[in-house]
Amino acid sequence: MYSLIGALVVLVGLTTVAATESRARRLDRRMTRLEHKIDLLLRHGGIEDDDPALAEVAALARAGQDVAAVKKYREATGAGLLEAKQAVDRVKADDGRS
Known part of the structure; x- marks a missing residue:
């Protein structure tokens, strides 16, 4: 029982x-x-994200330093590994369209 x-x-x-x-x-x-939609709206409106850590993430991603960019994104946002990787990939994809 x-x-x-x-x-x-x-x-x-x-x-x-x-x-x-x-x-x-x-x-x-x-x-x-x-978050992706908000990023698109900000970019469409010409509004820059003023978080210096995220600017550093973008710079690292543009320089091809993906691992460092993912690490910095995780430190700045508290995001998990997958979310940080997706964010870095979005930065790189957005730069490819510009």
Whole structure:
């Protein structure tokens, strides 16, 4: 009887953790899309981001120093590795279009 209750508790716990992680991933994707849209709006409006750390990230990315740019972005924003890599890739792609 106790083992059945224990198994149910573990199952509920694992389901809750999985649901929470899934929601967190969805929120991260939404936030990344929103940040990208804000960046586009700022650029379209001719508004520069005045954060010197992000300017340094852009300079490092333009210089081909992707690893340093990702590291600096993570330090400046607290972002995860994937988000920082995507941000650096966006900077490089945006420069390619200019």
